[in-house]
Amino acid sequence: RILVGIGILILSLEMIGQASEPLRDSQLMPVIIDYFSGDAISSYLLAALITWLFQSSIAAVLLMATLAGRGLITPELGVVLILGVNLGSSIIAPMLTRSAAAEVRIVPIGNLLMRGLGSLVMLILFMIFRPHFSFLGTTASGQIVNAHILFNVIILLAGLPLAGLVYRASEKIVALGTKPEPAAALDVVELSALNESALDTPSQALANATREVVRVCETVEIMLKRIIELYESADAGKIKALAALDDRVDQKHAAIKLYLAKVTKNPLSEDEALRCQELIGACVKLEQVGDIIVRNMLVHVRKKLERGLEFTPEGWRELCAFHASVLANARLAFNVLVSRDPETARQLVLEKDLLREREKETSASHFVRLRDGTAKSVETSSIHLDTIRDLKQINSLLASMAYPVLEERGLLGGSRLKAS
Structure with a gap:
């Protein structure tokens, strides 16, 4: 050349x-x-x-x-x-x-x-x-x-x-001739609250563990909010980002369990021992919620995306309303974990019963559309019903985070609330 x-x-x-x-x-x-x-x-x-x-x-x-x-x-x-x-x-x-x-x-x-x-x-x-x-x-x-x-x-x-x-x-x-670059934003470095030096003081160690569990709650809430958005508009990047959040939950879950196991090596009072078990239980349930979102609900999202399926307007409104109820209950559960307020815990368990009724109504409405032969309802039937089931399971896991508070105050008998 x-x-x-x-x-x-x-x-x-x-x-x-x-x-x-x-x-x-x-x-x-x-x-x-x-x-x-x-x-x-x-x-x-x-x-x-x-x-x-x-x-x-x-x-x-x-x-x-x-x-x-x-x-x-x-x-x-x-x-x-x-x-x-x-x-x-x-x-x-x-x-x-x-x-x-x-x-x-x-x-x-x-x-x-x-x-x-x-x-x-x-x-x-x-x-x-x-x-x-x-x-x-x-x-x-x-x-x-x-x-x-x-x-x-x-x-x-x-x-x-x-x-x-x-x-x-x-x-x-x-x-x-060069425009000054804007001051670089400070990188948000996520620091762990699991301070090893506090292990000899159980009260402080449990407070640290609580802070870390609250961070897991925040991540789970983000996952729960984003999953319903993916049902409406999904792409590979958004799906990958949501799966990455579950990896973060798993990592924190493992770190918290290990930290609390170290805490139990020291003498604990009865209240401290109960709080330790409560945090471990909450952490396990949060990890399970993350798994349901990623292993079940993301599968439904991919299926809907790959097949180009669409919910009926009525079905989509029912799913959004059901999801909104579960998200509201999740926030109640996270508040109970921090405040340990018995009234909020009681309200959360009552909401669980109400959600069970709402599930029956939603499923009945869906079967009516199936009986009427609505095409979109037939195509999305399994996704619709599986999503309702997954959300109900998530709600049950989160509602169970209130049980330790109710049991401590004698407000829970067996698996049901006692009459007030």
């Missing part, structure tokens, strides 16, 4: 040279050459513009050399144009990297400072001293090419001692 490109470039320059032959006899061409010969600044800027349009300094240099070889421009004008070519080529890289990262833009800016400013300094010196360029070669085209080489050698030699200064200047220039 490179060789083909060079070949096409040389061919195009030869064609330009042939096409420009008539310009030798043009009456207008000498006027233009005389104007640019007398106006070094315009010539300098024009060459920079041409180079930037070409996006190649080599192409521009060869063009100038070709025109000089045809006698269309003088060596003096050619040298000024070469200085403009170097200015234009030093602008190309900064323009191409203007959207790049700051560290990427430093080198192109440094090149612009050295070659761009270098060409400007050389232009000023040329305008002051007007030197002859016969020492650069015997032909006009050779003088132009050698002038380009000499200029870059001078820039190289001058750049060696100035490299550090140019680099620092480039950094400052890039910094001026």
Whole structure:
């Protein structure tokens, strides 16, 4: 590709040279050459513009050399144009990297400072001293090419001692054109409340374990809220994220059980022993809730997604209402775990009985739609009924977290509430 490109470039320059032959006899061409010969600044800027349009300094240099070889421009004008070519080529890289990262833009800016400013300094010196360029070669085209080489050698030699200064200047220039990044948000690092140093003080250790179980409650609540959203709108990313939350619950569940096992190695009062058992039981139930959500309900979500199934409007409203009741009861269970309030615990167990009745009503409504032959009800029947069953099981697990509080106050007989 490179060789083909060079070949096409040389061919195009030869064609330009042939096409420009008539310009030798043009009456207008000498006027233009005389104007640019007398106006070094315009010539300098024009060459920079041409180079930037070409996006190649080599192409521009060869063009100038070709025109000089045809006698269309003088060596003096050619040298000024070469200085403009170097200015234009030093602008190309900064323009191409203007959207790049700051560290990427430093080198192109440094090149612009050295070659761009270098060409400007050389232009000023040329305008002051007007030197002859016969020492650069015997032909006009050779003088132009050698002038380009000499200029870059001078820039190289001058750049060696100035490299550090140019680099620092480039950094400052890039910094001026870079928008300040907003202060990075502090990464939220989830610290464990299971402080090993508190194990010798059971009351503090149990408080630490309670804090950690509450965090598990929060994760389970998030899972419970998101699962119903996935029934309506699911994708692989959301499903994977929910499964990751269950992994977090499992990890915390294992850590809490191990921590409480260490607590029991110390002498505990009766209340402390009961609280320890209560926390272990709550943690186990929360882990089971997470498993039901991921191993059962996510399976229903995937099935619904893969088959493109839709609930009937009535069926979806029933599921959402049933889910909302379970979510409300979950929050009651989490409050009971912290407050150990007997009235809240009693309300939670009563809600369990109410939910059982609601399940019967929901199932009856679903079977009515099946009997009527509603297509969507037939297609989603197993998903609908399994989801109701899973939510009821979750509710039962969470409601059982209130039993230790009720038993402690003698409000629970067997598996039923005592009459108040």
